[in-house]
Amino acid sequence: MARTLAVVLDRADHRPLGVQLADQVRRQVGDGRLPVGARLPSSRALAAELGVARAVTERAYAQLVAEGWLEGRHGAGTFVAGGTGLEPAPRRRPAPAPAGPALVRLGTGTPWIDPRYHDAWRRAWRDVAAARPPDGYDDPRGLPALRVELAARLARTRGLDVDPDDVRLTSGTGDGWRHVLTALPPGPVGVEDPGYRSAAAGAELAGRTVVDLPAAGVADWDLAGLAAAYVTPAHQHPLGHTMPGQTRVALLAAAGATGALVVEDDYDSEFRYDVAPVPALASLDRERVAYLGTASKTVSPSMRLGWLVAPAEVLDRVDRTREVTHDAAAWPVQRAFLSLLREGYVDRVVRSARRRYARRAELVAAALGPHGDLGGPVAGMYATLRLAEADARRAHDAARSAGFDVPMLADHCRGADLHGLVVGFGGCTDEQLAAALRVLTDALA
Incomplete structure (x- = not known):
């Protein structure tokens, strides 16, 4: 016996009646109200019931048969098709109780952003609106002009003498870390403990075993067998200390002896109050350190913009992967940050x-x-x-x-x-x- 369809067609709706009918039947099959094997009314009977031309119901049935929701059986009628793999959708949960005031x-x-500079922020985005975006996929390495500006800034503020061709734009520190992980040889990675939780989580999601490196005992780290060690030397996150000079030298020596790559997360080094910012660890050894920088602590976390400086063989592997996957930092964000750098906004904030x-x-x-x-x-x-x-x-x-x-x-x-x-x-x-x-x-x- 054919099932009765609970269908309501709205002639004021801009969608054709056949499309409305197909949508409602599709939804009922999807949420389990029309179970597998259920027989539907004939197109003639359904058209009479709905007060529409038979062509409307025929087109709806034909569409659903083509999509695999229904099947026609010669001489028997139209039925809900099997093998959809759908389970009845869970009933809608009651609305949660209103939350209290946000903490x-x-x-x-x-970061704290001085409101006096909001006009410069708006000008940067007007500059983006006036610029012409790339015709196709943009350079996965990042905007050439922005890499020039960042190379100069890294030399000036972090003591990192790099060529613009050594800089890669990323969608934040986590994204840069993910790219480095894909370019590393097999093996576990070390992460400071306590440390940046996102770094450990990112490594685990990439299929790497995470080895805890005691943040208070860097001199005792054993890097043997590790593909990389993730560190925050300028301002250990979250204990707050700065890695001493002798410890930095010892860490780089251990990396050289074991072949491990040191990954430096330089997340907030510009905010030092007692002395000038400590130079980046990467400035001591470009061949053993991959450097991760970010705009999140100076401009806004929601920009999702960062940069990577790494040894040539790491960058080559990263470039090949990004070329294939069309992975690149968002062009409008890069263009806005370029304007912010050129105008001096970043230095002022x-x-x-x-x-x-x-x-x-x-x-x-x-x-x-x-x-x-x-x-x-x-x-x-x-x-x-x-x-x-x-x-x-x-x-x-x-x-x-x-x-x-x-x-x-x-x-x-x-x-x-x-x-x-x-x-x-x-x-x-x-x-x-x-x-x-x-x-x-x-x-x-």
């Missing part, structure tokens, strides 16, 4: 943010220093306070109750047993930071 996250990755962060760092150190171990001068846009586990949990919970999300040091650990708070002060206002510090100091007092 102010004092994280490590959101970095100088302004450095002054703001220096003042905030003093406030954080004064408020939290008496309650735990800050581990040295505060740099970048966060401070890490080492605490007993119970104290860290109490302060974290008190902050959440007051509307602030303060990350815990333990969340950045894999094997390390370390506790404390990682207090970011970039992506908040001065008033929000002051309020959060009051809550934390009250909880720790």
